[in-house]
Amino acid sequence: MVVEEQIVAMKSDFFKALAHPTRVRILERLARNGEEVCVCELIEDLGVEQSNLSQHLSILRKQHIITSTKVGLKVMYRIKYPEVLTIMEKVQKILAQQFQEGEALMRHLADR
Amino acid sequence: MVVEEQIVAMKSDFFKALAHPTRVRILERLARNGEEVCVCELIEDLGVEQSNLSQHLSILRKQHIITSTKVGLKVMYRIKYPEVLTIMEKVQKILAQQFQEGEALMRHLADR
DNA sequence: CAACTATTTAATAATATTATAATATATTTT
DNA sequence: AAAATATATTATAATATTATTAAATAGTTG
Numbered sequence: 001m002v003v004e005e006q007i008v009a010m011k012s013d014f015f016k017a018l019a020h021p022t023r024v025r026i027l028e029r030l031a032r033n034g035e036e037v038c039v040c041e042l043i044e045d046l047g048v049e050q051s052n053l054s055q056h057l058s059i060l061r062k063q064h065i066i067t068s069t070k071v072g073l074k075v076m077y078r079i080k081y082p083e084v085l086t087i088m089e090k091v092q093k094i095l096a097q098q099f100q101e102g103e104a105l106m107r108h109l110a111d112r
Numbered sequence: 113m114v115v116e117e118q119i120v121a122m123k124s125d126f127f128k129a130l131a132h133p134t135r136v137r138i139l140e141r142l143a144r145n146g147e148e149v150c151v152c153e154l155i156e157d158l159g160v161e162q163s164n165l166s167q168h169l170s171i172l173r174k175q176h177i178i179t180s181t182k183v184g185l186k187v188m189y190r191i192k193y194p195e196v197l198t199i200m201e202k203v204q205k206i207l208a209q210q211f212q213e214g215e216a217l218m219r220h221l222a223d224r
Numbered sequence: 225c226a227a228c229t230a231t232t233t234a235a236t237a238a239t240a241t242t243a244t245a246a247t248a249t250a251t252t253t254t
Numbered sequence: 255a256a257a258a259t260a261t262a263t264t265a266t267a268a269t270a271t272t273a274t275t276a277a278a279t280a281g282t283t284g
Binding site: 038039040043050051053054055057058070072073074075 | 258260262263
């Protein structure tokens with residue numbers, strides 16, 4: 001069935017959208033505030049180039065993981081689906097378990 | 113703090129490991145069985161080249177998302193952390209919501 | 225131990241992602 | 255309406271990921 005393949009592709013696209021440090025940091029920043037955060041504040045907090053941040057926001061927007069509203073000159077972003085937060089928590093939990101097993105950080109530092 | 117950055121990198125590496133259709137399919141196949149599945153069966157079910165599959169398994173192994181045990185000639189794989197299943201379910205749920213909003217499949221087919 | 229089976233690893237060419245730099249758009253202020 | 259501000263888009267060179275092919279391991283069976 002061809003639709004099944006499309007859905008799998010959508011899932012991997014979803015994960016691909018999360019698969020970059022800057023985008024993880026964007027989501028964690030948006031998660032912390034709970035409410036809307038403007039791009040200008042993200043630039044400040046994450047300390048990345050404006051253009052680069054904008055591209056990462058664009059990738060998250062395309063997957064509809066975040067949405068934006070324009071307020072005057074500013075654009076406010078927020079996480080669209082609360083499930084995204086759950087996913088972030090679960091990853092945190094998996095890493096925590098890996099730490100307990102003494103695998104995580106050492107491996108990460110070593111083999112890349 | 114430098115450790116924070118390492119952790120963010122680990123999270124994005126985790127997502128990167130899930131960010132490929134074949135690897136999503138591997139996990140869904142392992143999730144279905146619940147128990148161990150050998151490589152030979154994955155080749156059959158997913159219909160991918162043996163060598164290519166092995167590389168994808170390697171990527172999932174490096175992130176300790178799956179583990180393997182050797183039984184005779186065969187290598188049996190299984191999902192290591194149940195949280196991975198939760199994550200897959202949440203993604204499914206997000207996509208389902210996007211479908212309800214009529215956004216998902218059309219967008220996916222359109223803009224890539 | 226030689227042939228066989230199951231799987232992994234290595235090399236590589238094609239493709240995709242990324243950061244940077246430059247430019248464009250849209251809103252506000254003067 | 256020109257200047258200023260906030261953000262987005264485009265082009266591109268550097269880097270990373272991928273599928274394919276070929277070769278290497280490691281167990282098993284005769």
